[in-house]
Amino acid sequence: MATPLSATAVLTALRAEGVRVVEVGNWRTHNRNSKGAWGPVNGSIVHHTVTRGTASTVAMCRTGYASLPGPLCHGVIAKDGRVHVVGWGRTNHAGGGDARVLDQVVAESYGSRPTPPTKGNANGADGNARFYGWECENLGDGKDPWPAAQYDAIVRVQAAICRAHGWSAKSVIGHLEWSSDKVDPRGFTMQQLRADVGDRLKHPANWSPGQSAPTAPAKPTPARPVVDLSLLTAAARRDPVRSGTPVSYTGARVVEAALAAEGLLAKKYVDGHFGSATVTAYAAWQRRLGYTGRDADGIPGITTLKRLGKVHGFDVVA
Template identity: 85%
Template sequence: MAAPLTAAAVLTALRAEGVRVVEVGNWRAHNRNQKGPWGPLNGSIVHHTVTRGTASTAAMVRDGYAALPGPLCHGMIAKDGRVHMVGWGRTNHAGGGDPKVLDQVVAESYVARPTPPTRGNSNGTDGNARFYGWECENLGDGKDPWPKAQYDAIVRVQAALCRAHKWSAKSVIGHLEWSSDKVDPRGFSMQQLRTDVSERLKHPASWNPGSAPTNPSTEEDPMAGITKRDIFDAVWKTDAIGGPADAADHRTNPTWQPQSILKDVQARIRSMDKRMAAQTAAITALAGQVGGGADTATVVAAVEAAIERAVIDINTKEG
């Protein structure tokens, strides 16, 4: 058993573990403490949200809905691995669960998994008082993928709590292991999650393995659906590089791809170098013919300075 971490302490623990945290509104004081106790705490429960969309999911777990007021967890772990902190204190996440499971979590006495629960939300022990709760953005249909960034964040969050309280990974359970009427999280194994948390706990909080844990059977390809055009639009369609400016550019560079932009820039620089050399030679010759008032080096330096001022003036106006 342990006293709950303070909001400041949990932020320190999460960030030390490499978790990217998003603080949502007044999350530090947003809770259901008026409805019952929070603590002593015995572990952490992982859930899935049955939702899609990070912004709407974060709003839902913070505010709740008609049948269940928020906050519905302490933090929501999004697809991109960011953890949105929405409440701190008692939250509506665990509901009722099996007291035998609670005993096994307290003692960390089970082997692979706790005894299957025989009590649920309506007739179980109050889990909201005894567990941290983490909702994870996922449809929960067994098909919606768990991206590596998200799964890695789940592991890091649970390891941060275990490290702070000196718990083992057996203090981390899924909602389906707590309550007989729940199925979440669906799509990855809680046994594997505990294995991955245990591995993190063997290392310092700053540990970054060569690759993130990859337990989920269906991994989301972060480049899926991204086309060559998408990359071009993101990289090259800026105020500084706007594409061809006239009809001649369209004729010589019809597709206007990144590689052709670079070739075009190189060609223009070479052309400018040649023109500059020719102009310098012409100025030198002219100065020699005129003679008298200024020597050749002075004339060339004056012209180059004028060109530099013009370039600076153009850049200033465009910036």
């Protein structure tokens, strides 16, 4: 059992669920509370109006008629998907219904649908005190279509109520499941509606069908190494073995690692010094690319170095 949502709370819940709400007149205080209890609430009932035309339907549901004063529901779900809230508190929407159904809704204990009701408006339990009510604009003849925008709004409204109370979709029933003398809603099944509400409740309130699940942010691509050709050639021309003065250069280590990956240089020479072993290996790389003579002397040039970088993931600046 739950305390009914306040007018402000339900408005917040509906809008968070993506419902387009139209506030009608003094809906926050328009109710039948003087005629009976309002709450504790246990679920939400879906109806059809047996009317055509949004303006006249909203007016009727707000004011009622001679034998049944309004409001006749809490909100009217129009063909275009907008929800016109017309009252808040006790409303004349559910009438009498089967107490066994109420028990099953309270416990959310039934299978695909509650036990078929055997009580109706004249001899049933007071549903106006225990349920939220939503009238959906439709002739109820099984032929009047349910536009996608309207059906989506019905799902969103019911999900908003369930989410606000922590209920499952089994707290949503049709009028025909509550009262033995009712047939609404007609044109879709409550089993399908509950399935769609349940699916929606698996997602955040602002979810829309067709949205993909959030994905983890892509990992940043590591920066590619950059080899400075002028520093590299200086290291290549200064053989540390002959000069006795090793000159280590990070870019040289990158190139040596690439030559080792090509099978042209032993891994023990990947030391950043670009000595005679590396010069010999680089000459072999130049010959592999078709260079001969002085063009294959082991001293890196811009063309051969870029070719090596393209294969092994480094860039070159001259």
